[in-house]
Amino acid sequence: MASPQQSPRVAVAGVSGYSGGELARLLLNHPGLTTRPMFFGRAGEATGQVLTDLQPQLATTDGIADPILPFSWDTLVANKIDILFLALPHEQSREWAPEAIRRGIRVIDLSGAWRLKEKKNSAVYNLTDADPAAADALETEAVFGAPELHAEAIAKARLLANPGCYSTSMILALAPLAKAGLLDPKELIVCDAKSGVSGAGKAATAKTHFMYAADNLSAYNVFGHRHTGELLEQLHLSEDQIQFTPHLLPIPRGILSTIYVRLTQPTTPEAITKLFADFYAGKRMVRLHQTPNLPQIQHVVRTNYCDIGFHLHKNGTRLLLVSCLDNLLKGAAGQAVQNMNLMLGFAEQDGLL
Ligand SMILES: NC(=O)C1=CN([C@@H]2O[C@H](COP(=O)(O)OP(=O)(O)OC[C@H]3O[C@@H](n4cnc5c(N)ncnc54)[C@H](OP(=O)(O)O)[C@@H]3O)[C@@H](O)[C@H]2O)C=CC1
Numbered sequence: 001m002a003s004p005q006q007s008p009r010v011a012v013a014g015v016s017g018y019s020g021g022e023l024a025r026l027l028l029n030h031p032g033l034t035t036r037p038m039f040f041g042r043a044g045e046a047t048g049q050v051l052t053d054l055q056p057q058l059a060t061t062d063g064i065a066d067p068i069l070p071f072s073w074d075t076l077v078a079n080k081i082d083i084l085f086l087a088l089p090h091e092q093s094r095e096w097a098p099e100a101i102r103r104g105i106r107v108i109d110l111s112g113a114w115r116l117k118e119k120k121n122s123a124v125y126n127l128t129d130a131d132p133a134a135a136d137a138l139e140t141e142a143v144f145g146a147p148e149l150h151a152e153a154i155a156k157a158r159l160l161a162n163p164g165c166y167s168t169s170m171i172l173a174l175a176p177l178a179k180a181g182l183l184d185p186k187e188l189i190v191c192d193a194k195s196g197v198s199g200a201g202k203a204a205t206a207k208t209h210f211m212y213a214a215d216n217l218s219a220y221n222v223f224g225h226r227h228t229g230e231l232l233e234q235l236h237l238s239e240d241q242i243q244f245t246p247h248l249l250p251i252p253r254g255i256l257s258t259i260y261v262r263l264t265q266p267t268t269p270e271a272i273t274k275l276f277a278d279f280y281a282g283k284r285m286v287r288l289h290q291t292p293n294l295p296q297i298q299h300v301v302r303t304n305y306c307d308i309g310f311h312l313h314k315n316g317t318r319l320l321l322v323s324c325l326d327n328l329l330k331g332a333a334g335q336a337v338q339n340m341n342l343m344l345g346f347a348e349q350d351g352l353l
């Protein structure tokens, strides 16, 4: 691995949001970032706010107040920012990422703006880019930021597309089986996933209103959730092979995905355990459970772990997987920092354990 760059400097845009707040916390406490990160709000006039006005839970007793700066390319360039995190709506990332790359700033984008090569499945399908040719070229170049799958490409990435939260949980559970050719192409893979409400971001909507979300469990975006595209591309599946249905859970954070699979050939629990252990050898952010234990949301919330467990039916081909993570950490800000670690030559888990 390359040795870490001298005093890299990073910046966050979207620091008032849920994942932006988690990014700020992780970056401020990161042992390798000796130069303080910078934090940006929207473009325009300075508001005079400091970080703890937006994220009061980050208050410390060190007396340092981090200013929230109005987003400005001049400020980013003058401060020699190496990596810019975009924790913004897809549309805004689509506008700012190309400009950052043009100015020589590497980007880690938490949105769905750059994750897919196949545009029709993408969050930005209907968007008109200011410079469509440049955007298309960047879309081709962008690296899908699953550190357990693409570490080498991530280390060199200029534009890092951080994966979706649901998709991270499902891709990590299915990738070892896909690589081993154990996913039967004639059988439907059913992904039944449930997310806490912070997955929808901080803006209140009818779906996230307390009166709808509390004491409730509801399915949404049936046959149409954009994370399906990430599963298709990353696992090389056909559209008819997978059914993903998201559900809204009345908890603040956490995702639990229950995945039903038919294997191409009978196998044993020991062989499945070995397959996963080999695939994730040396990968510190994926924890494997021993059957009959299965992951639970309580055990991953406020961590960057993805926990995976399974039960194999006695017929040897019916497999049930459970995969759990914190949508704001391994599903967003934590995974973004894991990717930054690879891009800057730090150990993958630095600042995350
Ligand atoms: N929440 C989650 O679990 C996950 C989220 N993501 C993705 O990460 C991104 C951020 O998500 P999340 O933190 O939930 O979002 P939030 O809704 O909580 O925060 C959005 C942030 O974007 C800022 N923003 C909105 N519009 C603009 C604009 N035009 N210019 C500058 N800043 C703007 C907001 O600032 P202001 O306060 O001024 O409105 C806020 O800081 C999204 O693309 C989301 O899809 C990915 C994986 C998981």
Ligand SMILES: CC(=O)N[C@@H](CCC(=O)OP(=O)(O)O)C(=O)O
Residues within 6 Å of the ligand: 110, 111, 112, 163, 164, 165, 166, 195, 196, 197, 198, 199, 200, 201, 226, 246, 248, 331
């Ligand atoms: C509970 C909830 O609403 N979750 C979000 C997913 C959040 C995520 O990973 O987002 P992006 O793909 O937008 O980056 C949703 O289903 O749209």
